[in-house]
Amino acid sequence: MKLHSSSTEKYQTVTGYDRAGVEINAQRFDYSVLVMPEVAPRPWPVTRFEDLKAEHFEAIAADKPDVVILGTGERQRFVHPRLVTSLSSQRIGVESMDSHAACRTYNILMGEGRKVTLALIIEGDAKAA
Numbered sequence: 001m002k003l004h005s006s007s008t009e010k011y012q013t014v015t016g017y018d019r020a021g022v023e024i025n026a027q028r029f030d031y032s033v034l035v036m037p038e039v040a041p042r043p044w045p046v047t048r049f050e051d052l053k054a055e056h057f058e059a060i061a062a063d064k065p066d067v068v069i070l071g072t073g074e075r076q077r078f079v080h081p082r083l084v085t086s087l088s089s090q091r092i093g094v095e096s097m098d099s100h101a102a103c104r105t106y107n108i109l110m111g112e113g114r115k116v117t118l119a120l121i122i123e124g125d126a127k128a129a
Helices: 054-061 081-088 099-111
Strands: 014-018 021-024 027-029 033-036 039-043 067-071 093-097 116-120
Touching: 014 099, 021 033, 054 081, 054 116, 067 099, 081 093, 093 099, 099 116
Parallel strands: 067 093, 067 116
Antiparallel strands: 014 021, 021 027, 033 039, 033 116
């Protein structure tokens, strides 16, 4: 595939993904991660969708994004509204989708200049598969 330079090169861009991890600017992450356009990716202490807590979203709310794209693994799953109260109370939208769709959507929104956060869950058992 031929790659072309774009105005997004200075930002954190998803450059690859699979069941066991994600690449941000060609750097591999095999654990759950928070990604924002202008900030280096950082670990997100979530190992399974079922373990999500309100505190996980409070950490995201502190960054004040316009929208959060939640990658929930191989299939789309939705969090209980009480878990994202810290975001919804600040009028920050949360969109849940499978992780592949989340990565693609993040890149599109980031390329449009949106203040977006990708919250990507990489489940521990996915590495063993």
